[in-house]
Amino acid sequence: MSATRLLVLGVVRMHGRAHGYLVGSELESWEAERWAGLRSGSIYHALRQLAKEGLLDVGEVHEWPGRVDYAINDKGEAEFLRLLRAALSVPDRRPELLSAALVMLPALPDEEVITLLGKRAHALEEERARIVATAREGERPRHVAELFAWRAAQAAGDAAWTHDLIGRLERGERPA
Known part of the structure; x- marks a missing residue:
């Protein structure tokens, strides 16, 4: 999955029709x-x-020869939603994927976001448990053991942050 793919589909979707400069300007304003x-x-x-x-329909802008506009179609909409749902529910060690999903949160109802984030939190908790269990198996040099400790702490921290976001959404708070 690609953060770029999710972001570009999302920005075109937000604007209805968009040319490359508009997509780039929007993403630049978000410091993407x-x-x-x-x-x-x-x-x-x-x-x-x-x-x-x-996934996108192409049209020419008659006022500006050579400029192309893009519009999301049904196939693109389905791909956008698939990417967004996966990025919210499946932990991935590439932070840009979750970042892209977070800026696209308004595309889904809060109830669905809460459900998807619940799956994410559960998967992170399972990941932490697997890391801890693996770390207990066999003898490892201390520096290797630290890698397992770091990964377990990362998974625990990500799960805690996810639960916090779920709580804020359940209370009707908009993410800060």
């Missing part, structure tokens, strides 16, 4: 280059690739 590693070239490449895959 910092947390998703996006570059303008990757945005244009993603737009062309998504259109090639039949």
